[in-house]
Amino acid sequence: MQRSTADTRDYRTSQLGVLESESIHIIREVAAEFERPVLLFSGGKDSIVMLRLAEKAFWPAPVPFPVMHVDTGHNFPEVIEYRDRRVAELGVRLVVASVQESIDKGRVVEETGRRASRNRLQTTTLLDAIEEHRFDAAFGGARRDEEKARAKERVVSFRDDFGQWDPKNQRPELWNLYNTRIRQGEHVRVFPLSNWTELDIWDYLRLEGLEIPSIYFAHTRTVFERDGMLLADSPYSNRGDDEPAFEAMVRYRTVGDMSCTGAVESTATGLDEVIAEIAATRITERGQTRADDRTSEAAMEDRKREGYF
Amino acid sequence: MDILRLATAGSVDDGKSTLIGRLLYDSKSIFEDQLEAVERTSRDRGEDYTNLALLTDGLRAEREQGITIDVAYRYFATPRRKFIIADTPGHIQYTRNMVTGASTADLAIVLIDARKGILEQSRRHAFLTTLLRVPHLVLAVNKMDLVDYDEATFERIKDEFTSFAAKLSVGDLTFIPISALHGDNVVERSANMAWYDGPSLLHHLENVHIASDRNLIDVRFPVQYVIRPHKSTDPELHDYRGYAGQVAGGVLKPGDEVMHLPSGLTTRIKRIDTADGPVDEAFPPMSVTLLLEDDIDISRGDMICRPHNRPQVTQDVDAMVCWMSDERPLVPRGKLVIKHTTRTARVMVKELQYRLDVNTLHRHEDAERLDLNEIGRVRLRVTQPLFADDYSRNRATGGFILIDEATNATVGAGMIMENR
Numbered sequence A: 001m002q003r004s005t006a007d008t009r010d011y012r013t014s015q016l017g018v019l020e021s022e023s024i025h026i027i028r029e030v031a032a033e034f035e036r037p038v039l040l041f042s043g044g045k046d047s048i049v050m051l052r053l054a055e056k057a058f059w060p061a062p063v064p065f066p067v068m069h070v071d072t073g074h075n076f077p078e079v080i081e082y083r084d085r086r087v088a089e090l091g092v093r094l095v096v097a098s099v100q101e102s103i104d105k106g107r108v109v110e111e112t113g114r115r116a117s118r119n120r121l122q123t124t125t126l127l128d129a130i131e132e133h134r135f136d137a138a139f140g141g142a143r144r145d146e147e148k149a150r151a152k153e154r155v156v157s158f159r160d161d162f163g164q165w166d167p168k169n170q171r172p173e174l175w176n177l178y179n180t181r182i183r184q185g186e187h188v189r190v191f192p193l194s195n196w197t198e199l200d201i202w203d204y205l206r207l208e209g210l211e212i213p214s215i216y217f218a219h220t221r222t223v224f225e226r227d228g229m230l231l232a233d234s235p236y237s238n239r240g241d242d243e244p245a246f247e248a249m250v251r252y253r254t255v256g257d258m259s260c261t262g263a264v265e266s267t268a269t270g271l272d273e274v275i276a277e278i279a280a281t282r283i284t285e286r287g288q289t290r291a292d293d294r295t296s297e298a299a300m301e302d303r304k305r306e307g308y309f
Numbered sequence B: 001m002d003i004l005r006l007a008t009a010g011s012v013d014d015g016k017s018t019l020i021g022r023l024l025y026d027s028k029s030i031f032e033d034q035l036e037a038v039e040r041t042s043r044d045r046g047e048d049y050t051n052l053a054l055l056t057d058g059l060r061a062e063r064e065q066g067i068t069i070d071v072a073y074r075y076f077a078t079p080r081r082k083f084i085i086a087d088t089p090g091h092i093q094y095t096r097n098m099v100t101g102a103s104t105a106d107l108a109i110v111l112i113d114a115r116k117g118i119l120e121q122s123r124r125h126a127f128l129t130t131l132l133r134v135p136h137l138v139l140a141v142n143k144m145d146l147v148d149y150d151e152a153t154f155e156r157i158k159d160e161f162t163s164f165a166a167k168l169s170v171g172d173l174t175f176i177p178i179s180a181l182h183g184d185n186v187v188e189r190s191a192n193m194a195w196y197d198g199p200s201l202l203h204h205l206e207n208v209h210i211a212s213d214r215n216l217i218d219v220r221f222p223v224q225y226v227i228r229p230h231k232s233t234d235p236e237l238h239d240y241r242g243y244a245g246q247v248a249g250g251v252l253k254p255g256d257e258v259m260h261l262p263s264g265l266t267t268r269i270k271r272i273d274t275a276d277g278p279v280d281e282a283f284p285p286m287s288v289t290l291l292l293e294d295d296i297d298i299s300r301g302d303m304i305c306r307p308h309n310r311p312q313v314t315q316d317v318d319a320m321v322c323w324m325s326d327e328r329p330l331v332p333r334g335k336l337v338i339k340h341t342t343r344t345a346r347v348m349v350k351e352l353q354y355r356l357d358v359n360t361l362h363r364h365e366d367a368e369r370l371d372l373n374e375i376g377r378v379r380l381r382v383t384q385p386l387f388a389d390d391y392s393r394n395r396a397t398g399g400f401i402l403i404d405e406a407t408n409a410t411v412g413a414g415m416i417m418e419n420r
Helices: A015-033 A045-058 A077-090 A099-104 A122-132 A198-208 A271-280 A285-289 A299-306 B016-026 B032-044 B052-056 B060-065 B092-103 B120-131 B151-165 B201-207
Strands: A037-040 A067-071 A094-098 A137-139 A156-159 A187-190 A219-226 A229-232 A246-252 A262-265 B002-009 B072-077 B081-087 B107-113 B136-142 B172-177 B225-227 B242-246 B257-261 B266-273 B287-292 B303-305 B312-323 B335-340 B343-356 B375-388 B399-403 B410-416
Touching: A015 A045, A015 A137, A015 A187, A015 A198, A015 B002, A015 B225, A015 B242, A015 B287, A037 A045, A045 A077, A045 A198, A045 B225, A067 A077, A067 A099, A067 A122, A077 A094, A094 A099, A094 A122, A099 A122, A198 A271, A229 A262, A262 A285, A285 B032, B002 B016, B002 B092, B002 B120, B016 B072, B016 B081, B016 B107, B016 B201, B032 B052, B081 B092, B081 B201, B092 B120, B092 B312, B092 B410, B107 B120, B120 B136, B120 B151, B136 B151, B136 B201, B151 B172, B172 B201, B312 B343, B335 B375, B335 B410, B375 B410
Parallel strands: A037 A067, A037 A137, A067 A094, A137 A187, B002 B081, B002 B107, B107 B136, B136 B172
Antiparallel strands: A156 A187, A219 A229, A219 A246, A246 A262, B072 B081, B225 B242, B242 B287, B257 B266, B257 B303, B266 B287, B312 B375, B312 B410, B335 B343, B335 B399, B343 B375, B399 B410
């Protein structure tokens, strides 16, 4: 980031500069105090920013922890391709935790029906992988502006032996002092982007000139409509005969599973156009594009309690 | 554009949630799907207006019980500023949440119900914001619509609070008469209160000057992480040794003479690195990496300052502590873990000097313990020296947390008071 734009006469730092410094402080604090941190990387815009911040926090040394992707097997191929390229570029170790393997081992059972998704199954895969690799801190890209249960989440958020979040019993978090003490078998989730908003993320991507997966830009895709959302016509979406497929010019606002991530109609092919559209939108990103959050008013709260991202 | 962090205090009845809902709604930070959900819930509950308070109700447990149980963070932005709201409940049992929210706040809004005037809890909220050294305090006199927008009512509350505030060290105090429900003086100046010639609440939030609230005088750089790339193929990186951290005070520049604590050795700053290249100066809250001229043994938890402006180096700490545990009290001889800047050590409570009644400010010198949500002055003995400043001079080097060694819970928050 160009810090020369800061007005140093009265020692101002830009909004993104303040957020970046805060996130880097959090990342370094966790790297210093935990033995086996891991950074959860989905290839989505938030985890791209988070990985960039981790890169900056230790520069010129390499990122001192691995990156983990919880792979549902229902990903957009463009995102997997991006993930592998970015990880190779940074030279970090990639751990892939596979939902398919959890299914094959009988740890979870595939949902059935038209709206079946592997979204909820990811929790088991994630917790198993944390246990298997003995990770004691997992960085996540969640933001507090995303969802109301996330608004109450700590930056360093304690998880018990079962990986569960207890919203009523969270550690108070004061100043920039984070309590990083846990017992064996417990872990923490760390959210360095807690105070970033969706627009901050996009502005930062632009400022940093960071590449993002192509599905964030308008492209032609075969889609169909379900529950007022445009879903990609893929082998994972169980499109019914009453749900006709058609071609549309769309982009994605969030990156999740093909089965439950909605696209928005758009002609924005460049970052500036995408940002202009997002700045003007009147619908939240999760409300617009996530079928998983529409199940009930407390859908995210319930999943988070179980140990979801 | 900069960021203003604000904390709000007030009970459910003071209309705090309505005020936050109003700020979010009128600044167009509420999205259509969120508003639709609120309208639907309002209708389901049989309410004949859109209950903006529902916008800030987070967890299922809260909705079921109609309370706020924890600190929630909200975000909104105007073309002038980005705002982070720490939304904290005001019941007495939640002092700990308010202290948490206030710890990072630039500004606090204390809500008063115009019909009820200054209550015990208003005084408590105001006291806590001054204890936590929130630099700016706004007393929002709400529900002005219910007192017919009466100027005399507002003035009476203002006078009463001003005389109370004289006992506290309030930095900057502003009074604004509002109606959160109807939006009077929240975003726009209200036509119903022509007698009021101050700014609307949002206008005040957008313009209050916060840049000089930071300490830009006392150089304080707690070392957080030592960066050593160990790359044998690159000779320059092979010898690279950088001290990473977030500036806690003062302005650092290359060439400056600095002192390392605890060693007391002095050297000069060779370069200030960031991943985007070296910078000419570093100041709070920048995260940077310092390279020094001389090879000194420096590790996490150490402090870099100026030779003629050092923090106290002490194992005996006097502090005001807010106790946050309902499982065990703070008692003399009790042993805990302290986390102060980037340093963690063990600590023993040597003495509980008094418990402070947060409503009357009376000091109970016969107190034998501090229970949940109680505040008192203590003397601590730390196993290692801390590099500490008076909290009123620097929140970053004057604040600490206490952790229970047995449960790992955060059980206390402390503010260092210099030995005088």
